[in-house]
Every structure is written in structure tokens, then in C-alpha cells.
Amino acid sequence: MNELFDLYQEIILDHNRRPRNYRTLEEPTSSADGYNPICGDELKVYLKLDGDKIKDISFQGQGCAISKASASLMTVELKGKTLAEAEAGFKRFQEMLAEEVDQEVDFLDFGDLASLSGVRRFPARIKCATLAWHALEAAVQGQEEATTE
Amino acid sequence: MTESSQTALGGNRIESGLDVHALRARFPILAKRIRDNSFVYVDNAATTQKPQSVIDVLNEYYTDQNANIHRGIHYLSEQATEAYEEARCRVARFINAPSERQVIFVRGTTEGINLVAQTFGRQRIRSGDEILISTLEHHSNIVPWQLVAEAQGAVIKVIPIDDRGVLDLEAYRALLNERTRIVALSHVSNAIGTVVPIVEMCREAHQKGIPVVVDGAQSAPHMKVDMQALDCDFFVFSGHKIFGPTGIGVLYGKDEWLRDMPPYEGGGGMIQSVTFEKTRFLEFPGRFEAGTPHIAGSIGLAAALDFVEEIGIDKIAAYEEEILHYATEQFSSIDGLRILGTAPQKAAVLSFVLDEAHPHDISTFLDQDGIAIRAGHHCAQPLMKRLGVSGTARASFSIYNTREEVDKVADSLRKIVRFFKR
Numbered sequence: 001m002n003e004l005f006d007l008y009q010e011i012i013l014d015h016n017r018r019p020r021n022y023r024t025l026e027e028p029t030s031s032a033d034g035y036n037p038i039c040g041d042e043l044k045v046y047l048k049l050d051g052d053k054i055k056d057i058s059f060q061g062q063g064c065a066i067s068k069a070s071a072s073l074m075t076v077e078l079k080g081k082t083l084a085e086a087e088a089g090f091k092r093f094q095e096m097l098a099e100e101v102d103q104e105v106d107f108l109d110f111g112d113l114a115s116l117s118g119v120r121r122f123p124a125r126i127k128c129a130t131l132a133w134h135a136l137e138a139a140v141q142g143q144e145e146a147t148t149e
Numbered sequence: 150m151t152e153s154s155q156t157a158l159g160g161n162r163i164e165s166g167l168d169v170h171a172l173r174a175r176f177p178i179l180a181k182r183i184r185d186n187s188f189v190y191v192d193n194a195a196t197t198q199k200p201q202s203v204i205d206v207l208n209e210y211y212t213d214q215n216a217n218i219h220r221g222i223h224y225l226s227e228q229a230t231e232a233y234e235e236a237r238c239r240v241a242r243f244i245n246a247p248s249e250r251q252v253i254f255v256r257g258t259t260e261g262i263n264l265v266a267q268t269f270g271r272q273r274i275r276s277g278d279e280i281l282i283s284t285l286e287h288h289s290n291i292v293p294w295q296l297v298a299e300a301q302g303a304v305i306k307v308i309p310i311d312d313r314g315v316l317d318l319e320a321y322r323a324l325l326n327e328r329t330r331i332v333a334l335s336h337v338s339n340a341i342g343t344v345v346p347i348v349e350m351c352r353e354a355h356q357k358g359i360p361v362v363v364d365g366a367q368s369a370p371h372m373k374v375d376m377q378a379l380d381c382d383f384f385v386f387s388g389h390k391i392f393g394p395t396g397i398g399v400l401y402g403k404d405e406w407l408r409d410m411p412p413y414e415g416g417g418g419m420i421q422s423v424t425f426e427k428t429r430f431l432e433f434p435g436r437f438e439a440g441t442p443h444i445a446g447s448i449g450l451a452a453a454l455d456f457v458e459e460i461g462i463d464k465i466a467a468y469e470e471e472i473l474h475y476a477t478e479q480f481s482s483i484d485g486l487r488i489l490g491t492a493p494q495k496a497a498v499l500s501f502v503l504d505e506a507h508p509h510d511i512s513t514f515l516d517q518d519g520i521a522i523r524a525g526h527h528c529a530q531p532l533m534k535r536l537g538v539s540g541t542a543r544a545s546f547s548i549y550n551t552r553e554e555v556d557k558v559a560d561s562l563r564k565i566v567r568f569f570k571r
Contacts, residue, residue, distance in 0.1 A: 003517070041539055
């Protein structure tokens with residue numbers, strides 16, 4: 001059960017119950033649908049840019065606790081950041097999820113997103129955690145949708 | 150599966166007279182432990198576990214009999230050919246086909262439907278024609294027809310369901326018209342368990358001269374499927390959902406259609422003679438079995454059907470109905486649990502959602518307790534949309550599932566509700 005509690009940490013349950021930035025954006029710079037064909041979950045990420053800077057970011061859609069919390073945490077993390085920082089964040093996030101399970105890794109520099117490190121132990125759920133990030137990447141690249149496949 | 154007994158369930162040897170514990174001992178995998186828990190396998194609509202007798206014949210085949218069929222003039226090839234053709238006869242007896250020639254071995258239900266769509270379908274469907282399916286369909290009885298419809302300029306029409314998941318037969322009658330060229334129906338819904346009245350629906354389609362293709366993937370393991378009683382034009386099912394190996398399935402067709410259908414795949418094993426200018430094809434079933442078939446699979450399937458008949462399909466149906474009834478009762482008492490699919494005629498498939506937890510979260514939690522269910526859209530996204538959900542959690546039962554296992558799943562679900570509610 002410890003692994004479960006590691007996966008469903010309090011902060012994740014909180015973001016699942018009360019997702020932050022869970023709304024549409026008026027006149028977004030761009031938006032994209034993230035789609036997980038395995039489960040059929042779908043969420044949309046909205047992006048408002050000011051030059052290179054993420055002025056506002058939000059999401060809406062259906063998903064499990066992991067995908068919803070991950071999307072919520074992502075929007076909190078990235079608001080006010082630059083696109084380059086967002087890109088680096090996605091890369092770092094993917095690296096975190098790819099870390100060896102038995103490896104003691106320090107995710108302190110990662111803020112609240114580190115609460116998702118428990119997903120590493122549940123390979124079937126990694127795509128839930130990355131869904132919003134894939135949608136964001138698509139939105140940045142001007143695509144309409146992204147899938148986790 | 151029908152309106153049989155729903156009396157009080159006492160002990161493990163219940164109403165149907167099936168000794169579940171003796172039966173469980175024949176499935177070696179059920180003794181497995183998962184994460185320090187006894188293994189509770191309730192994902193039987195995805196695939197069933199295999200009895201030792203099926204595992205043994207596969208082992209024996211590769212240990213002692215392996216050779217290619219219909220080719221070699223040598224001892225083992227003759228033996229393998231005989232075993233393969235004997236398996237065909239075994240299937241024909243099981244489904245009461247008029248002739249074993251009407252049994253075509255395929256990889257599974259998906260390939261069977263694609264075969265019918267790409268041969269019979271293409272031959273029959275023209276621009277402006279209609280293909281009639283139902284809201285209950287698995288993607289494998291939607292997509293193959295969409296491919297044909299697109300190629301031929303035809304249209305897919307869909308029979309609606311009510312909120313219980315029951316087909317609207319009045320709408321069905323209205324949808325059958327002179328443009329309808331094929332009706333393709335799942336016999337039992339894989340996602341919510343509805344049993345479809347195939348006999349009646351075939352009769353009505355036939356009155357208008359329309360052939361019916363039946364996806365029997367979920368019915369063959371759980372109820373008697375008699376081709377002459379159903380009177381369907383094609384019937385398809387998978388071996389692995391009826392205690393047999395993966396990679397082997399059956400397509401049954403009526404003689405009058407199979408006779409004129411063009412080949413599906415070309416290759417060895419399906420020809421009478423080949424020149425660079427012209428190939429003459431075998432008659433069915435050989436015409437539709439290009440390449441080396443899944444010989445071991447066919448023998449394994451025959452062993453699986455032996456197993457089913459030894460237990461008795463009616464007994465299986467009665468036992469599963471009891472388990473479904475018990476599980477429905479237990480699950481219904483869980484706070485915030487909603488069952489999707491409440492048709493009066495239902496196979497042992499229990500699809501549900503929880504207010505507090507998404508199906509994937511449910512599945513991850515149950516897995517920690519050694520319980521295997523399926524979570525997601527069950528390859529029936531249009532049905533999920535109709536039911537207003539993106540997916541469900543699904544427990545699907547088989548003859549080896551016990552009431553204790555149902556209790557374990559229910560206990561585990563209560564734990565999940567508590568966890569997400571806190």
C-alpha cells in the first residue's frame with residue numbers, strides 16, 4: 001500500500017479535487033487537445049502568450065486523478081514562465097518519470113511537480129501524468145491535438 | 150443467461166450445481182499470488198484463463214506433433230493435418246454448423262469481421278447503400294464496416310439503445326429498408342453485458358432479404374450458440390475468450406454466401422493452381438485460409454471446447470448468472486457506485502463508475518489488492534458517449550469466480566471510496 005500512498009499523495013488528491021486553472025481562456029493564443037487513446041481521456045490546454053512569456057494557462061477535460069492533478073500542477077508551475085522554461089520543464093518532468101524506481105532521486109528543485117514522482121512505480125500510469133504536457137507541447141507548436149501514443 | 154433461478158445463494162456449490170473449487174484447480178494460473186494477495190481475475194471479457202488441458206495439448210503439439218499441414222507427404226504432416234481438420238469438426242459440432250466446411254479458422258473475432266467486410270461486404274455494398282450496426286458495438290464491429298463504407302460510398306446506420314442498454318427494436322425495424330445491405334450486431338455487449346435478441350433480429354432482417362453478421366466474441370463463451378437455431382448468416386468468435394489460445398478464432402458462414410465470396414488474403418494453402426497469368430482458388434474453407442494457419446491454436450481451441458462441453462454450457466450460463474446477480478447486489482450497496490448497463494438479459498459483465506474515483510484510479514487500487522479488472526472505454530467509445538461517460542471500470546466473471554472473490558472486490562472498492570472521500 002505504501003506505493004499507492006506514494007502515488008496518491010495528499011497534494012495530488014487536492015489538485016484532483018480542486019484543480020487549479022480549470023477553466024477556458026477567453027481569446028487564447030493557442031489551445032490543443034491532449035488525447036489518451038488507451039483510456040479515452042481527453043483534456044484541452046489553453047495558452048495565452050505575451051511574446052515569449054506564458055501570461056495565462058488553463059485546462060479543461062476529463063481524466064483520472066493523476067492526469068487531472070498533473071495538468072493542474074503544470075499550469076501552476078508554468079504561469080509566468082517563458083516557453084523555453086516550459087520546454088525544459090517538460091523534459092525534466094519526463095526524465096523524472098523515467099528515473100529508476102529504486103534510485104533515490106532528489107526532486108527538491110522540482111517544486112510541487114515532484115509529488116508526481118511516485119508515478120514511476122506505475123508504468124501503466126505514466127501517460128496519465130504526461131497527457132497535459134503533450135497537449136501543451138502541441139499548443140505551443142500550433143497543432144490542434146496531441147496523443148500520448 | 151435467461152430468466153433462470155435467482156434464489157438465495159448458499160455455499161460455494163450453489164444453485165447451478167457447479168463445484169467451483171474443483172474447477173479452479175484445473176486453472177494453474179489461479180493459484181498465482183499477485184503482490185502478496187491471492188489473485189482475483191475478473192477481466193474475463195478481455196480474455197479467459199486457460200485450463201491445464203488446453204495448456205497440455207499446446208505443449209504436446211509442439212513437443213510431439215509439430216509439422217505443417219496439407220503439404221508434406223510424411224507422417225507428422227499427416228498427423229497435423231488430421232488434428233487441424235478434426236479441430237474444425239469439433240468447432241462445427243460446438244456451434245451446430247450444418248457442415249464443418251462452413252468453419253473458417255481466423256486469428257480472432259477482429260479478423261473474422263474484417264474478412265466478411267472485405268469480401269462479402271465489398272461484393273455486396275454499393276454507393277448509397279446502408280450498413281446497419283448498433284450502439285453497443287465493439288470497435289471491431291464498427292471500424293471494418295467504416296472502411297468498406299468509405300471505399301464503396303455507403304453509409305453506416307446505428308440502432309439506438311435505451312438508458313438500460315437495451316436495443317430499441319422498434320427503431321431497428323424502422324431502420325431496415327431497401328438500402329440496408331448488411332446488418333452487423335454484437336450478440337452480447339462486451340462493455341455492459343446486454344444480450345441482444347439475435348434470433349428475432351435475424352428473422353426480421355431476413356424477411357427483407359438482408360443478411361446478418363453476428364459478433365459472438367462475448368456470447369460463445371457464455372451461452373449456447375447454435376448456428377441453425379440463430380439462423381445468422383455469419384458468426385464470429387475468438388478462441389482466447391472461451392478458454393482457448395490467443396491467435397485463433399472462428400468465422401462461420403452460410404454455404405450460400407461462402408460459395409461466391411472472393412478470397413480475403415492470397416498465398417499458399419488457398420489455391421488450386423497458380424500460373425503467372427492466372428490463379429485458381431480452392432473452395433471454402435481453404436480459400437479463406439492463406440498461409441500456414443495457427444495449427445496448435447486450432448487444437449487448443451478444440452480442447453477448450455471439450456472443456457466447455459464437459460462442464461456444460463447451460464451450467465456455465467446458470468452459474469455466471471448467479472455470480473452476476475450476487476455481484477450486482479454487493480456492488481449496488483457501495484456508496485456512490487453506479488452500474489452502467491441494466492438490461493434484463495445480461496451476461497456476467499458488470500460495468501460501473503464511482504462518484505469519487507476515475508476508472509483508472511480504481512483499477513490501480515484494485516491491482517494493489519491482486520484484483521484484475523478492466524478500466525477504460527472497452528473499445529466501445531460510441532457506447533461510452535451514449536452513456537455519458539468517458540469510460541467505466543468493468544468486472545467480468547467466468548465459471549471459476551467465487552462469491553468470496555466478489556466480496557473481495559467489493560471490500561476493495563469500499564476502501565477506494567473511503568480513500569478518495571477523505
